[in-house]
Amino acid sequence: MNKSSDLSVCQSNQNIYDNRAIGVFDSGLGGLSIAQCIQQKLPNENLIYVADSQFAPYGDKSAAEIIERVNKIADWLIKLQVKAIVVACNTATVSAIDQLRLRVTIPIIGVEPAIKPAALHSKTKKVALLVTEATAINTRFLSLVDKHKNGADIYIQPCAGLVELIEQGLHESEKCYQVLNRFLQPLLKSNIDTLVLGCTHYPFVRSAIQNIVGDKITIMETAQPVTEQLIRQLEVNSLLMSGKHIPQHSFFSSKYFPQQAQLMSVLLGHSISLQPFPRI
Secondary structure, three states: OOHHHHHHHHHHHHHHEOOOOEEEEEOOOOOHHHHHHHHHHOOOOOEEEEEOHHHOOHHHOOHHHHHHHHHHHHHHHHHOOOOEEEEOOHHHHHHHHHHHHHHOOOOEEOOOOOHHHHHHHOOOOEEEEEEOHHHHOOHHHHHHHHHHOOOOEEEEEEOOOHHHHHHOOOOOOHHHHHHHHHHHHHHHHOOOOEEEEOOOOHHHHHHHHHHHHOOOOEEEOOHHHHHHHHHHHHHHOOOOEOOOOOOOEEEEEOOOOHHHHHHHHHHHOOOOOEEEOOOO
């Protein structure tokens, strides 16, 4: 076989077996709910996860601060030659994803609350969105609500302090339950029948939320549709790792401490090794 045909075969194999990692990041541990779904649906893919816990929550940061962190983390991941990036954070998505897509050429997948399916699903036409404080006032988010509400009444509930409790490993504590109850009771009085978890941290307190709101209220989150969109982008760009492959999953945190590795292992359902994210 000549050199030209050797090169052709090599390039073809690279297209079929693209073993570059998928980058996933969040302001902290919430994006693990997305990473977990990606691991389940794409078991052959390598992942690099960044928890920007030193700067969590993004929900109380300005748009400029969020954009700065998003760009720094994305640039670091690109230096590691990731083939796609999942911005596994609602606040970062609404604040920074548009400008990020203008800066880079690889696929960028964001997270947006399931407003459209929730509005279509609701029988009472009363839908509640649990979000961070930054998301609640973001103009991009508010325009999405207006675009997809489909005639439904949308109740936007900022959940100050909830991300911090989850980051501290207090997601199953009585304090967390009380905080959730305080946010949810006014929504129940509004006769909602559909509740959207508009932050990737919130699925980790889903059982507590369900206990408070009962079985008659449908809870929607975004891990599944985000993963499906990632798969579509990998397919259309010929980036899927389609061969059999033992994946490598790497986890980094900007606020590294041993207890955080233990908490991340609990949230993911399997043991992980955690590395400190470089100071950038």
